[in-house]
Amino acid sequence: MALIDEVKAAVAAVAGKRAAIRMEGTKAGIVLDATGLGAGARDRMEADVRAAAGRPGVTEVRVVVTAERIGRKLIAVASGKGGVGKSTLSANLAIALARAGRRVGLVDADIYGPSQPRLMAAEGTKPVAHDGKLQPVPTPYGVPLLSMGQLVEADRAIAWRGPMAAGALGQLVDGDWGASDTLVLDLPPGTGDVQLTMVQKHRPAGAIIVSTPQDLALIDARRAIDLFAKAGIPIIGLVENMAGYCCPHCGGFSDPFGLGGAEAAANDLDIPFLGRVPLTVAIRTASDAGRPPAAEADDTVFAPIAAQVNAWLARA
Template sequence: MVDTTSDALRAALRAIKDPVSGRDIVTAGLVEGIEVRGGLVQATLLTDRAHAAAMEPVRREAEALLMRQPGVTNATTILTAHKPPAAPAPTHGHGHAAPGGKALLLPDVKAIVAVASGKGGVGKSTVAVNLAVSLARLGHKVGLLDADIYGPSLPRMIGLSRKPEVKNDKMIPLQAWGLSCMSIGFLVDEETPMIWRGPMVMGALEQMMGQVAWGALDILVVDMPPGTGDAQLTMAQRVALTGAVIVSTPQDIALIDARRGVRMFEKTKVPVLGLVENMSFYCCPACGHRADIFGHGGAKTEATRLGAEFLGEIPLLLDIRVASDAGTPIAASAPDSDAAKAYAALAVRVWEKVSGTTAARGSGPRIVID
């Protein structure tokens, strides 16, 4: 039976020497903690500002050693003190560096779009998945990253549950519906609770960006967790986000939270591409009667108030929910349906905005099903 307990991994780390004392890093008291969750490992090494630069090779060596241990799917090692300011490392791709001089992750991805909301329950993940599928159907090379560590929904929504392969110390994204996909849900059991502190969440996110063989992509759609916490901050700091799409339902309580999401991205200097009103209205499939169950038009009004573009309306349709639960996104499984056409219109507008090919600015195409 594979032994991936923290004690076993701590014992393995005795093979690494502390450059200051010459003792192994465990005996020297440098290993502050090791957390293990479903094959994911994060180790924390103690240091201070005076020795942080010297500890960086030790950190890398420890991370590589942990990656080689049986039963470990991915590992990350962090220092407890920031490195002293240094000249920014040369970067490529986006040509920027993250705070602290670190090169930004995902340099070969042309555009990175976060699909976000201020609260849960607004259908953000459904919008993210179908937006990504619709972008792929337009002929673009698309990746889809599930950044929700606590409640990953991507495996269920695209119908995949197997673990990714690892080659040359990098995970290979799973392929589905024309997308390259990655989620923490591929690495842990569906019913395993993710009881992680902030650093673990941030470390797992960095792994899924920096230790995954994404390759060259036209666009990466990131399904963000609800709220304005560690994951949002990590994304804003570690990748060059092209922009954010904010998803809300029409009712006032959701719009209040959407407003917080917009302000958060503004504070982190990430452009807001616009707002989408999800579950905008309901049409009875039997009689065609329309009902504004959650109200209607609130997101459009809010977009105007915030000075953001209104990207359109997505109706509340039973077929969208059924397709998502079945792991067959409606944008792919029923491309000629009204719902798929709504997502396709959204994808066209998002691509126009991130690629700079928009013929005319303004309100953009309305995503309305009559």
């Protein structure tokens, strides 16, 4: 058997059709397609290919690793002001989309107030960097996560100016997300430097706006919608959070923040209304404990919202 045939057979045994081989005398040049492989799998395959190509008579092995950029879609979850439940929605939306069959990653881009490590039961885990890229950490819910909260000491204030915060966002978004086809970005509240960098540099496929029903929150939500509209980013829809409270003791129902304000605003602005998330003790306690309700089989709150987002993504 000719040397090139021996090399091709040996490399095909470990890499299949991912490897294209060219021989120049006794030197082997191999182009390895690593599309869809994580950093660890890519490194192992490269090592296996080098070993397989090192047949007797081969004096040099050169391996070039390439990967097509996956058509990954970024979904920004934003709010005009803080305290409206944006992070809770982001975590549960990511999990619900994963349960619906998407390969989802979660970016905690709320640089100044990262809360996803707690929500996703990933506190105490720190990402490592490989080839200059952060490796997302796994979570119990099948959604890998990168968060500034994993990179700084717990309870330490992150007092960064705009350019530093925007640079940190870039490192999170550009992490090694492997085969993830969708990234959910939990943005900081407001319309500052981080949001501007995100819409200009990373260009999300669409944005979801979260608001409580009260008028003051809706005023700020309209500002967030205006930011995305001016940047040409489609608004996937508006979610009304803290929409009604049912007392766990007496069963009485009340609307401490009002009701229907976000839906009315969505109608006025001609954008989709994705649904309501009630103000409940169960959602609060589950979130604090790192057990997002969307992970439960009986979830009826976040799954319908995710279904609409999933349908939107299929059309985008």
